[in-house]
Amino acid sequence: MKDINVLMVGVGGQGVILASDAMAEIGMNAGYDVKKTDSLGMAQRGGSVVSNVRWGQKVFSPMIKKGEVDFLVSFEQVETARWAAYLKPSGVAIVADVVVIPISAMSGAVPYPSWDEIKSVLQPQTDQIFFVPAIKIGQEVNNPKALNIVMMGALSTFLDLGDEAWLADIRRKVPPKFLDSSIQAFHKGVDEIKSLK
Amino acid sequence: MKQLLSGNEAIALGAYHSGMGFATAYPGTPSTEILQNISSMEGVYSEWSINEKVALEVGIGAAYAGIRTLVTMKHVGLNVAADPFFALATTGTNAGIIVVSCDDPGEHSSQGEQDNRHFAKFAKVPMIEPTDSQEAYELMDWAFKISEEFDTPVLFRSTTRISHCKSVVNVNRERPSNVSDPKFLRSSAKYVMVPSNARVRRIAMEERIAKLREYVENFPLNEMIMGDRKLGVISSGIAYQNAREVFNGASFLKLVTTYPIPEKLIRKFASEVEKVIVIEELDPHLEEEIRLLGIDVSGKDFIPIIGELNPEIVEAGAIKSGLIPTPPRSNTTEVPAVQIPPRRPQLCAGCPHVGPEFILRKIAFDSSVKPSLTPREMTEKEMVITSDIGCYTLGVYEPLGALDTCVCMGASIGVGLGMSKAGIPNKGVAVLGDSTFMHSGVTGLIDVVYKQGNTTVLILDNRTTAMTGHQGHPGTGVSVTGTKGPEVNLEKLCEGIGIKDITVISAFDLETVESTIRRCVETDEPSVIIARGPCALREKIKGTPFEIDADSCIQCHECLDVGCPAICITGEDINIDPAVCVGPACGVCAQVCPSEAIVEMKR
Numbered sequence A: 001m002k003d004i005n006v007l008m009v010g011v012g013g014q015g016v017i018l019a020s021d022a023m024a025e026i027g028m029n030a031g032y033d034v035k036k037t038d039s040l041g042m043a044q045r046g047g048s049v050v051s052n053v054r055w056g057q058k059v060f061s062p063m064i065k066k067g068e069v070d071f072l073v074s075f076e077q078v079e080t081a082r083w084a085a086y087l088k089p090s091g092v093a094i095v096a097d098v099v100v101i102p103i104s105a106m107s108g109a110v111p112y113p114s115w116d117e118i119k120s121v122l123q124p125q126t127d128q129i130f131f132v133p134a135i136k137i138g139q140e141v142n143n144p145k146a147l148n149i150v151m152m153g154a155l156s157t158f159l160d161l162g163d164e165a166w167l168a169d170i171r172r173k174v175p176p177k178f179l180d181s182s183i184q185a186f187h188k189g190v191d192e193i194k195s196l197k
Numbered sequence B: 001m002k003q004l005l006s007g008n009e010a011i012a013l014g015a016y017h018s019g020m021g022f023a024t025a026y027p028g029t030p031s032t033e034i035l036q037n038i039s040s041m042e043g044v045y046s047e048w049s050i051n052e053k054v055a056l057e058v059g060i061g062a063a064y065a066g067i068r069t070l071v072t073m074k075h076v077g078l079n080v081a082a083d084p085f086f087a088l089a090t091t092g093t094n095a096g097i098i099v100v101s102c103d104d105p106g107e108h109s110s111q112g113e114q115d116n117r118h119f120a121k122f123a124k125v126p127m128i129e130p131t132d133s134q135e136a137y138e139l140m141d142w143a144f145k146i147s148e149e150f151d152t153p154v155l156f157r158s159t160t161r162i163s164h165c166k167s168v169v170n171v172n173r174e175r176p177s178n179v180s181d182p183k184f185l186r187s188s189a190k191y192v193m194v195p196s197n198a199r200v201r202r203i204a205m206e207e208r209i210a211k212l213r214e215y216v217e218n219f220p221l222n223e224m225i226m227g228d229r230k231l232g233v234i235s236s237g238i239a240y241q242n243a244r245e246v247f248n249g250a251s252f253l254k255l256v257t258t259y260p261i262p263e264k265l266i267r268k269f270a271s272e273v274e275k276v277i278v279i280e281e282l283d284p285h286l287e288e289e290i291r292l293l294g295i296d297v298s299g300k301d302f303i304p305i306i307g308e309l310n311p312e313i314v315e316a317g318a319i320k321s322g323l324i325p326t327p328p329r330s331n332t333t334e335v336p337a338v339q340i341p342p343r344r345p346q347l348c349a350g351c352p353h354v355g356p357e358f359i360l361r362k363i364a365f366d367s368s369v370k371p372s373l374t375p376r377e378m379t380e381k382e383m384v385i386t387s388d389i390g391c392y393t394l395g396v397y398e399p400l401g402a403l404d405t406c407v408c409m410g411a412s413i414g415v416g417l418g419m420s421k422a423g424i425p426n427k428g429v430a431v432l433g434d435s436t437f438m439h440s441g442v443t444g445l446i447d448v449v450y451k452q453g454n455t456t457v458l459i460l461d462n463r464t465t466a467m468t469g470h471q472g473h474p475g476t477g478v479s480v481t482g483t484k485g486p487e488v489n490l491e492k493l494c495e496g497i498g499i500k501d502i503t504v505i506s507a508f509d510l511e512t513v514e515s516t517i518r519r520c521v522e523t524d525e526p527s528v529i530i531a532r533g534p535c536a537l538r539e540k541i542k543g544t545p546f547e548i549d550a551d552s553c554i555q556c557h558e559c560l561d562v563g564c565p566a567i568c569i570t571g572e573d574i575n576i577d578p579a580v581c582v583g584p585a586c587g588v589c590a591q592v593c594p595s596e597a598i599v600e601m602k603r
């Protein structure tokens, strides 16, 4: 059983916590020992959110060391840069195209960096960078809140549990009203990465 | 059955499966979810109390009455509850009582950092610390047994990374079917702490600790894991997990009974390894206890005393002290320097605190002075804003930047009174939330009346305890289970205290907020302004959003001073995000705009 370290990052309200909870449960159901922990920084009030999810034979600390993240799953562009150093060399970065401008960037003191600048932070570490058009997918499935499910779909393509392991968890959690669009969002996340790989 | 549980969920379930019948708390991160989980458990009375002191007092009553009781709070909550905590340590109990203290190393969401393990030694009560959710679940049972067998409260210490980390728990117990009936055994010698009785109990406390020292020697969850004998690591709590990541293959002594500590076990462990170190978060609690045994031990000389540990920090310390070799330089190239804008929390769009704090900034601070981090003289016209703890504390950040002090819960009024009695020339306003007023602000207000102060108190009444996730409080009458009881009426409460000048206003009506504050600070008597408005995050209010009428906008950017997350600027152009703006229920920006350029969106 290979150890797997996932760092999910984003902004309060994007569903990072729900996704990392699901991720931990899916790992447990697949027979892994799992731990997950979030840093919230008053997330509901617009702060950054970071979730560490670890799967392994035996997991001790819930915190992933710098340079040991296998998958950096980023729900917001600039958050990717904030956590880039945690990625291990040749690790995978999956980045949603979503931008949430922090108030500190509005005054112009520290401008919001461009995607090229953000990418330049990642590139010395890895060329495995996957940019996901999550906003478009959200519109296509008519459910912008499904961002976290798009990202789970994208991530699932790198882990060999099969779609059903993920979809079972989604079916258990998502309210009936949003289930169809969520399942579509998952598949679109999968397809997107497959087309980029 | 295997379940993925956070430490807090495991604490709640473990207590439930050990026959807990009563649970009290005052909310506070990272402890809040324990009571929230308990509230839906059948057969348990649970309540949000007015504050931690009362929570523990109510809990003591239940435990005296023979019901297994859990009382939970954040680390600073135990400061508030310290008086009953020490008293309970003296009287002992009838049924088991566990006080859960959730510390917050690194101050993720706290006004201070403190290591509550000191409270165990200080109050002479046993302490237990889990290293993961599994242990949190199992240890609840032990904690109740210890409490009853040794006639003592048990301090159960968690930290943010235990409480909020999810891990796999083997749920292997069920709630006992025969939970005890309430019954109080009258005994003034035990429960009435007059000096003559307290002196007797004092002796019992020392005897108790002596017996506990013996007891913990054979505690099954303290564990020696022998590996390479060159290095022996003694650790507890989440620090143990971090140490296991870093000192691969070393020998470990994992302690869950961290006060009193198992002396013989520690001596045995120390004798079997060449070098002993302690890895612990915050203060050198174990290190000092172990050193007192005459064992040569190190720890805090290479592990930080400040903040939360993680494997990286422990590793860095271990490398610095030569305990592990420096890892080969990874071939990471220089990362280009891209400036990353910080993402600080901020008040929500539609938050009722924004308007009053905007006004405070405007009337209490000289607008010609640039905000800076260095202390500065105040001009006589400026006002001192003593504030408190809650969402509104976020108003300290620019662009609102409207607060001068935030000490501890409820302190805004006392600190304001103290400043004016000390004779500073500036007028002042004490600002606090409704839950904080109930928690401990009201006692300050009584003192204002008693001292004939002239403090102006601004209660930001959003009808909930927002910061910690919208718990009810006496002013709302809403209980932890969601039932609605009588509301303690703020106005009448203040009136009863003796405040004559009480004004209730809408938090969204800027003109009235400003004129009321200006009027109240000029009078010689104490006054209370209750600025009311629902919490936008809780009520999910949504009306026709505002937009900027580009023709009227003079690009003065004054609306940016509101600090609303719905208002963004690109270049010179201001935009309002219609998905975020709550519309006319708020309208603060529209009132601030000098050119009436902020208008309801046309369909």
Ligand SMILES: Cc1ncc(C[n+]2csc(CCOP(=O)(O)OP(=O)(O)O)c2C)c(N)n1
Pocket (backbone or CB within 6 Å): B026, B027, B028, B029, B074, B076, B077, B080, B110, B111, B389, B390, B391, B392, B409, B432, B433, B434, B435, B436, B437, B462, B464, B465, B466, B467, B468
């Ligand atoms: C002694 C203590 N107990 C609990 C907390 C956690 N806490 C922080 S703010 C807050 C209450 C805030 O409620 P309120 O005053 O109504 O302000 P709001 O957040 O609703 O604006 C609590 C319970 C604390 N900081 N200190």
